Amino acid sequence: MSEEVETAVEYSIQEIARAAGTTSRTLRHYDAIGLVRPARVGRNGYRYYSDRSLVRLQRVLLLRDLGLGLDRVAEVLAAQDAGSGAGESADAVALAEARVLGVHLDLLEQERARVDRQIGAVRRTIAALTTPHEGNGLMAANMFDGFDHTKHKDEVIERWGENAYAASDSWWRSMSAEQQQGWQDQVAALNADWVAAATDGEDPASERAQALARRHVEWLRGVPGAPAGDAFAAYVRGLGEMYVADERFAAHYGGVSGATLVRDALHALLDGDA
Incomplete structure (x- = not known):
């Protein structure tokens, strides 16, 4: 059987870059520094990614969205993986990764709630600017909801x-x-x-x-x-x-x-x- 034939689902680097909204160059860099490895590299030098690779990439992107640099992302992933059942069965590893992503999901839902408050605040400001008012000004208790560090x-x-x-x-x-x-x-x-x-x-x-x-x-x-x-x-x-x-x-x-x-x-x- 040729090396290019696999029974598991695989994705090219271009497919992954397009789906994740990133670039092939970024994915090659993640491979070089050990953050996201492809499942295999073909004889032609092309990288092929598995579902497991996709989960890893999602975790990296979530941590990047929290504002972490790549060095800190690597440290956090290593700490998470140390307790995630590395070396155990595929099912055990999958469950451990789901648990880690569940923590990220909680953080994302909190962030979504904050952004929703910001959207509401901006909409109220737009409404105030485009609706005649009796000189009461724009200031309201919820004008800066989601923005103010003094909340x-x-x-x-x-x-x-x-x-x-x-x-x-x-x-x-x-x-x-x-x-x-x-x-x-x-x-x-x-x-x-x-x-x-x-x-x-x-x-x-x-x-x-x-x-x-x-x-x-x-x-x-x-x-x-x-x-x-x-x-x-x-x-x-x-x-x-x-x-x-x-x-x-x-x-x-x-x-x-x-x-x-x-x-x-x-x-x-x-x-x-x-």
Whole structure:
């Protein structure tokens, strides 16, 4: 039988590029750095991809959409695969991949809800601009729904006071768009690592979870307005509880189970430092 004849379904690199909205050059780069390997390479040098390859590519693209660079994508995939049953039966691997994609699906649904709010806000603005009004102005409570980084303002003020909110808000507004994007990239990478750890069933006291907890604490310390001294530990504990109790926060970590890992790992870190 010729090497070019296979019983399993295969796709050419052009078919995959077209379906995924990417390029053959990008797919060849993903192959070169080990992110997405083709199922085989024919004698003519053409790459052929399997259904398994498609799942892998989808995972890569989802992580890229979270704002992660290729190095971080590789790290997250490696961490996810370490607990996904690599080397087990094809059925077991398929179920593990479905579980990982389920976490991504939760994140995407949260993002869709945010975009839906943005669409509604823009539609309301368009309606206000094209409909005569009695000088009430455009400002409305929901004009910036889905946009405003201050959407948790009331909770911050209630828990930690006006000064904490004012310092944080002033710091954010003082940054350039590039600096704000860099900060958001850092948060996206941290959240993705938490999601990966939760997906793998990581113990809160494990070395991996504690390393993430230390990163999380350093991130929190970097926000102006965060309490100092002994009050900082109470602040971190309170945030951990809020991550679990409020689904808006839990969504950043893949849901309640992920938020529970974050909370318990933070508490374990603080208990160890006491």
